[in-house]
Amino acid sequence: MIITGSASQTLAASLASETEHELASVAFERFPDGEQKVQIEDTVDHAIVVASTLSDSSHVELLQLQDAAREAGATEVTTVIPYMGYARQDKSFQTGDPVSARAMARALSTGTDRVLTVNPHERAVCDFFDVPATPVDAASHLATPLDSLTDPLFLAPDHGAVDLAQTVRDAYGSGEADHFEKTRHSGTDVDIEPSDAAVSGRDVVLVDDIVATGATMSESVAVLNKRGANRVTVTCVHPLLAGTAQLQLFQAGVEAIYATDTIERTVSAVSAAPAIAQKL
Template sequence: MIVSGSRSQSLAVALAAETGMELAPVSFDTFPDGERTVRVGDVADHTVIVASTVSNTSHVELLQLQDAAREAGATEVTTVIPYMGYARQDEAFETGEPVSARAMARAISTGADRVLTVNPHEQAVCDFFDVPAESVDASAQLAAPLSGLTEPLFLAPDSGAIDLAETVRDAYGTGETDHFEKTRHSGSAVDIEPRDASVEGRDVVLVDDIVATGTTMSESVAVLNEHGANRVTVTCVHPLLAENARLKLARAGVEAVIGTDTIEDPVSEVSVAPAIAPQL
C-alpha cells in the first residue's frame, strides 16, 4: 500500500502503476491556528510512504503520515523521500550551527523501518538515519525525452557531477562527457569553461542533481553560447527552480529544461518510479 504526501501525488500514482501496489486514501487539512493534520485510511502491513520534503510544512507532514500509518495498522513502514530538504546542510561550518540534514534524518527515523532517498546531494546523508537508508540513482531517466541530438555533449557543472553526466550519456546511448572548470583571476574575476571538449556546433545537455536558483546554470549556458553551442538543454533530477530560476534559464537561451517528478513542476517530464520500484 502506498501513502502519498501532498507534494508527491504524481510520483505516488506512477509508483503504484509501476509496482501494482494500491494507493491508500489520504486527506490533508489545516486547523484555524495554522497547524496541519493528515488522515490515512486502510493500509497494509507493509506501507510505503512517498513524500518529498520541499518545505518545513512537508517535513512535518511526513512525520504525521508515518505516525498515522502506524495508527492505521502498518507494522512496517518504508519511507521514500524523492527530494530531501535540508540535505545540503550536511555539516556545521561554525561552532553552534546545526547539522540540519542529521536532525531531519533522526526525526524521520523515528517513524520508519527503512528509508530510500533519490539522488541526495551527498551520499553521506544516508548515514545520518538511525534506520537502514539507501540512495536511489534516478538520473538515467533524464535521457528518456532526449532525441536527435547533434554530436551530443553531456556536460556537468563541476567534477562532482560528472558521474551523473556519464549516466545520462550512457542511457541516451552515444555522446561525449565533460565538466566545467573554474579559473580564478582575482577575488572577483572567475572564468568558467568546459575542461576539454569543444562545444561549437554541438547539442549540449547540462546535467546536475538539482537546479535551485538557476544562477550557476544560466552562467554556464552563457559560456556555451559564447563558444558556439548549437542547442542547450538543462536536465536535473530535482527541479527546485526557486523564485525566477526558470526565467533566468530562458533568458540565457536554454532550449528546454527537463526534470523528474521528485519535485512536482511543469518541467517534471519524467518519473523516477522505474528507478524506485525495484528497491521496494
C-alpha cells in the same frame, strides 16, 4: 499500500502503477492556528510513504504520515523521500552551525523501518539515518526525452558531478561527458568554462542533481553560447527552480529543461518511479 504526501501525489500514483500496489486515500487538513493534520482513510499492512520534504511544513507532514500509517495498522513502514530537503546542509560550515541533514534524518528515522531517497546531494547523507537508508539513482531516466542530438556533449557543473553526466550519456547511448571548471578570482568574480571538450556546433546537455535559483546554470549556458554551441538543454533530477529560475534559463538561451518528478514541476518530463520501484 502507497501513502502520498501532499507534494508527491503524481509520483506516488506512478509508483503505485509501477509496483501494482494500492494507493491509499489520504486527507490533509490545517487548523485555524496553523497546525496541520493528516488522516489515512484505509487499513494498512505494509506502508510505503512517499513524500518530498520541500519545506519545514512538509517535514512535519511526513512525520505525521509515518505515525498515521502505524495508527492505520502498518506493521512495516518504508519511507521514500524523492527530494530530501536540508540534505545540502550535510556538515557544520562554522562553529555553532547545525548539521541539519543529520537532525532531519534522525527525526525521520523514528517513524520508519527503512528509507529510500532519490539522488541525495551527497550519498553520505544516508549514513545519518538510524535505520537502513538507500540512495536511488534516477539520473539515467533524464535521457528519455532527449532526441536526435548532434555530436552530443553532456556537461556536469563540476568535477564532483561528472558521474551524473556520464550516467545520462550512457543512457542516451552516445556522446562525450565532461565538466565545467570554476576559477574564483573574488567573491563575485568567477570564470566558468568547460574543462576539455570543444563545444562549437555541438548539442550540449547540462546535467545536475538540483537546479535551485538557476543563476550558475544560466552563466554556464551563456558561456556555451559564446563558444558556439548548437543547442543547449538543461536536465536535472530535482527541479527546485525557485523564483524566476526557469525564466533566467530561457533568457540565457536554453532550448528545453527536463527533470524528474521528485519535485513536481511543469518540466517534470520523466518519472523517478521505475528507479524507486527497483529498490523497494
